[in-house]
Amino acid sequence: MTRLSVNINKIATLRNARGGNIPDVLKAAVDCERFGAQGITVHPRPDERHIRYQDVLDLRPLIKTEFNIEGYPSRRFLDLVIKVKPHQVTLVPDAPDALTSNQGWNTRKHQDFLAGVISELKKAGIRTSLFTDTKRETIEYAAKTGTDRIELYTEPYASAYRHNPDKAVKPFAEASHLAHSFGLEVNAGHDLNLENLKFFCRSVPYLEEVSIGHALISDALYFGLENTIQLYLRQLK
Numbered sequence: 001m002t003r004l005s006v007n008i009n010k011i012a013t014l015r016n017a018r019g020g021n022i023p024d025v026l027k028a029a030v031d032c033e034r035f036g037a038q039g040i041t042v043h044p045r046p047d048e049r050h051i052r053y054q055d056v057l058d059l060r061p062l063i064k065t066e067f068n069i070e071g072y073p074s075r076r077f078l079d080l081v082i083k084v085k086p087h088q089v090t091l092v093p094d095a096p097d098a099l100t101s102n103q104g105w106n107t108r109k110h111q112d113f114l115a116g117v118i119s120e121l122k123k124a125g126i127r128t129s130l131f132t133d134t135k136r137e138t139i140e141y142a143a144k145t146g147t148d149r150i151e152l153y154t155e156p157y158a159s160a161y162r163h164n165p166d167k168a169v170k171p172f173a174e175a176s177h178l179a180h181s182f183g184l185e186v187n188a189g190h191d192l193n194l195e196n197l198k199f200f201c202r203s204v205p206y207l208e209e210v211s212i213g214h215a216l217i218s219d220a221l222y223f224g225l226e227n228t229i230q231l232y233l234r235q236l237k
């Protein structure tokens, strides 16, 4: 079964809006696990506008499932993750001021840089994943970096899903097959929600994990966090 990692950045965004500790990000992470999440994802950005570097340090001893830290591999980010040693680091190419991750790596252009970063993370015993699009060349060069996994950027699927689900998912199913043939494991994320998740998971083989934040936390406003996590888990079965 594909595993659900809950991205808790939005909870930190809400907390930071008032400057206090409501909602409590650490409690939310522990509760997500208690409600069935199989992993927790955070994305500390350089300006710390949602998850802060201190949150990442505080979360480490509390998380009992899989801890996934996403981010651009700046020196500061790498020092943080090597200290924290999460199960997985997902490398994303986004600029410091990006609203959200909005593209995957150009793995051909950045092959050497990524290979160096991945080797450093592997020496620290951390599994690596590269945020990518579905192009053949991207995946071929991703495999050459030595990464363990890729995370397919699913925004193009999500935006095309309503119009033509089969057409929207096809490149993702093909990319996953290709990645598997290169020995890469496959994650996916971005803009997945209760409407489009089930079809994606049914159609894309070898899917290890999805990481979901925005829609899941928004759904929790209506359904509550526990129910919402259960609803998402049901889509993955």
Ligand code: PXP
Pocket (backbone or CB within 6 Å): 007, 009, 043, 070, 090, 092, 100, 101, 131, 151, 188, 189, 190, 191, 192, 211, 212, 213, 214, 215
């Ligand atoms: N994967 C990556 C690399 C991301 O940057 C994000 C957003 O922080 C997600 C997955 C989750 O996307 P969403 O919040 O749309 O579910």
